Amino acid sequence: MSELTYREALNRAMDEEMARDGNVFIIGEEVGEYDGAYKVSKGLLAKYGPERVRDTPIAELGFTGLGVGAAIAGLRPVVEWMTHNFALLALDQVVNNAAKMRQMSGGQLKVPVVFRGPNGPAEYLAAQHSQSFAAYWAHVPGLKVVAPATPADAYGLLKSAIRDDNPVVVLEAEMMYSWKGEVPDHEYLVPIGKANVVREGSDLTLITFSKPLRVTLESAEMLAQKGIQAEVIDLRSIRPLDEETLYASVRKTGRCIVIDEAWPMASVGSHVAWLISKNCFDTLDAQVELVSGEDVPMPYNHNLELLAQPSARKIIDAAKKVLYREDL
Amino acid sequence: MSKIALNDYPKDAWLDMLKTMQLIRTFEEKAGQMYGLRKIGGFCHLYTGQEAVATGMISALDLEKDYVLTAYRDHGHALACGIDPKAAMAELFGKVTGVSRGKGGSMHFFDAKRHFLGGNGIVGAQIPVATGVAYAQRYQKTGGVTLCFFGDGAFHQGALHESFNLARIWNLPIVYVVENNQWGMGTNWKKVSANPDFAETAKAYSMKGYVCDGLDILDVYHVAREAVAGARNGEPAFIEASTYRYKGHSMSDPQKYRTREEVDAYKQRDAILLLKSRLEAANMLNQEEWDTIVALCETQVDESVEFAEKSPEPAPGELFTDIFA
Numbered sequence: 229m230s231e232l233t234y235r236e237a238l239n240r241a242m243d244e245e246m247a248r249d250g251n252v253f254i255i256g257e258e259v260g261e262y263d264g265a266y267k268v269s270k271g272l273l274a275k276y277g278p279e280r281v282r283d284t285p286i287a288e289l290g291f292t293g294l295g296v297g298a299a300i301a302g303l304r305p306v307v308e309w310m311t312h313n314f315a316l317l318a319l320d321q322v323v324n325n326a327a328k329m330r331q332m333s334g335g336q337l338k339v340p341v342v343f344r345g346p347n348g349p350a351e352y353l354a355a356q357h358s359q360s361f362a363a364y365w366a367h368v369p370g371l372k373v374v375a376p377a378t379p380a381d382a383y384g385l386l387k388s389a390i391r392d393d394n395p396v397v398v399l400e401a402e403m404m405y406s407w408k409g410e411v412p413d414h415e416y417l418v419p420i421g422k423a424n425v426v427r428e429g430s431d432l433t434l435i436t437f438s439k440p441l442r443v444t445l446e447s448a449e450m451l452a453q454k455g456i457q458a459e460v461i462d463l464r465s466i467r468p469l470d471e472e473t474l475y476a477s478v479r480k481t482g483r484c485i486v487i488d489e490a491w492p493m494a495s496v497g498s499h500v501a502w503l504i505s506k507n508c509f510d511t512l513d514a515q516v517e518l519v520s521g522e523d524v525p526m527p528y529n530h531n532l533e534l535l536a537q538p539s540a541r542k543i544i545d546a547a548k549k550v551l552y553r554e555d556l
Numbered sequence: 557m558s559k560i561a562l563n564d565y566p567k568d569a570w571l572d573m574l575k576t577m578q579l580i581r582t583f584e585e586k587a588g589q590m591y592g593l594r595k596i597g598g599f600c601h602l603y604t605g606q607e608a609v610a611t612g613m614i615s616a617l618d619l620e621k622d623y624v625l626t627a628y629r630d631h632g633h634a635l636a637c638g639i640d641p642k643a644a645m646a647e648l649f650g651k652v653t654g655v656s657r658g659k660g661g662s663m664h665f666f667d668a669k670r671h672f673l674g675g676n677g678i679v680g681a682q683i684p685v686a687t688g689v690a691y692a693q694r695y696q697k698t699g700g701v702t703l704c705f706f707g708d709g710a711f712h713q714g715a716l717h718e719s720f721n722l723a724r725i726w727n728l729p730i731v732y733v734v735e736n737n738q739w740g741m742g743t744n745w746k747k748v749s750a751n752p753d754f755a756e757t758a759k760a761y762s763m764k765g766y767v768c769d770g771l772d773i774l775d776v777y778h779v780a781r782e783a784v785a786g787a788r789n790g791e792p793a794f795i796e797a798s799t800y801r802y803k804g805h806s807m808s809d810p811q812k813y814r815t816r817e818e819v820d821a822y823k824q825r826d827a828i829l830l831l832k833s834r835l836e837a838a839n840m841l842n843q844e845e846w847d848t849i850v851a852l853c854e855t856q857v858d859e860s861v862e863f864a865e866k867s868p869e870p871a872p873g874e875l876f877t878d879i880f881a
Contacts, residue, residue: 251696253695279695282726284722285718285721285722285725287718287721287722289684289714289715289718290684290687290714290715290718290719290721290722291684291718291722292684293681293683293684293685293687293688293715293719294684294685294687294688294691294719294722295688296684296685296688297684297685297686297687297688297689297690297691297692298688298689298691298692298695299688300673300685300688300689301623301673301688301689301691301692301693302692302696303691303692303695303696305688320678320681320715321681321684321685324677324678324681325676325678325681325685329666329674330878330879330880330881331659331878331879332656332659332660332664332666332674332675333656333659333660333664333666333668333674333675333878334654334655334656334657334658334659334660334666334878335657335877335878336656336666336667336668337666337668337673338881339881340881369879370879370880372880393880393881394880394881
């Protein structure tokens with residue numbers, strides 16, 4: 229076991245997969261000479277050379293589509309988006325080509341490409357750089373979408389994504405890159421499509437993914453001090469979604485709060501909340517609550533931007549409703 | 557006038573191209589009829605008139621290692637890559653025996669074995685993908701070249717300009733071909749092009765820009781061979797082939813933007829008749845041989861319709877297959 233940052237865990241995953249398979253290469257803005265805008269690809273240019281760690285011009289549509297083409301022709305590209313905010317420029321290539329070429333060709337092609345980069349709000353970045361686009365990708369059949377929330381999962385899920393024969397979108401987060409956690413020293417894969425019960429509890433279920441896992445665990449700790457045992461589930465994989473793990477927990481606790489930092493309308497969180505409401509209807513003791521990002525473009529001011537995001541306090545407020553308690 | 561003579565290449569090469577062009581023409585005319593009979597639905601873009609471009613260009617490739625990608629007007633390119641007309645017609649009919657198992661339709665023909673990688677319905681979206689195929693060819697040192705077709709309507713997409721730049725900075729083995737059929741749907745290309753000299757725009761990316769007469773397959777083939785040879789040596793290239801489509805943009809196009817006289821004028825320089833008359837003048841083709849080609853194409857296309865008619869629909873369970881590997 230070693231303590232690694234999330235960034236180091238991703239780096240180790242790419243390094244090992246590049247060493248293992250000569251068809252794996254990294255392509256994106258600043259991935260090479262600059263060692264990655266967020267240093268995720270640090271040292272890889274020196275180790276693998278410019279053919280395999282490819283700096284691009286600022287042309288997201290072009291190099292993302294190039295990744296799709298390289299994948300159908302036999303390579304395993306890891307396309308780094310400097311942030312998911314910029315990936316909107318490449319949306320067409322992901323939605324119309326990566327996700328559909330296998331189906332449109334009647335199963336003749338496979339598209340083993342990874343699209344990865346930071347998603348969601350960080351700090352002081354204002355409206356255009358503080359958005360969670362999980363739902364944009366999760367909406368599309370033909371894509372897989374993962375959102376590791378710990379260094380151990382970042383390592384294991386990215387390795388699985390690179391080995392997957394399908395297009396996989398990886399949601400990272402700028403704030404998480406420096407977060408530390410235990411990562412086993414031996415090689416392992418985290419399977420895509422398996423949620424993780426991070427904390428067991430019997431009184432209510434808190435479901436989240438990516439960066440809000442931290443505030444969710446904080447709220448679970450606060451609830452524990454009041455004698456309430458919250459079960460915390462990290463989705464890890466958004467598509468495919470491990471529905472059974474979610475239902476098993478809610479059937480046990482009878483109460484559920486979903487936490488998603490994205491805007492509430494048509495979000496991953498609202499979809500999960502609907503699934504729970506529909507499939508656990510008979511066992512629910514209260515309505516399912518959603519703690520989302522506020523329905524506003526992100527402001528620059530720090531107080532305001534914190535107000536716009538899920539917090540432990542907001543989760544406790546939701547817990548009051550599902551537990552019918554005012555004293556929390 | 558074309559820059560080369562028939563004698564510069566073997567007679568059989570020209571006869572093969574003539575057969576391919578005639579097969580495409582016959583196939584497309586039948587597809588139009590079948591559309592009228594509602595055997596084919598949705599968007600169907602016919603290639604009639606442009607046959608010399610796909611045929612001449614693809615004839616310059618080695619499909620053991622080279623690849624072809626194009627847009628949604630893709631029947632001609634698919635047939636020129638050697639796709640069985642039966643599988644092509646069955647795809648138009650939405651049958652499971654189709655080249656994309658009935659899931660792609662007219663706009664999404666694919667045949668991975670014959671190195672035909674679509675069949676793309678978003679204008680210009682195949683251009684970055686083709687650039688990536690060429691990237692893989694270079695990365696894996698296969699010696700292959702990618703031929704990427706698109707229409708004049710695609711020329712102003714950002715995807716094209718981003719791709720041209722990428723191809724040049726990494727010296728990718730790719731040839732980009734704009735088939736300028738004069739009309740991007742109902743918009744004349746000159747009206748929407750700041751610089752109507754497309755080849756000059758390619759030069760802005762330090763890429764060699766060729767121009768060829770897309771109705772004259774001698775010129776097409778000659779230019780394609782030169783551009784493909786350059787690409788194989790790491791010199792990406794661009795070709796503008798001026799051509800003309802006889803039918804509307806798609807089957808639902810009333811064609812109010814152009815005159816019948818314009819269409820008729822182009823038909824006077826029909827690409828198939830042009831090659832045919834040249835071969836006849838050079839004593840490389842006689843009437844009997846031509847009649848045989850025509851009859852053979854008709855038989856092949858008639859058989860393709862029969863095959864498509866008799867083929868089964870995809871089973872309901874096919875809805876959920878072929879999505880993930």
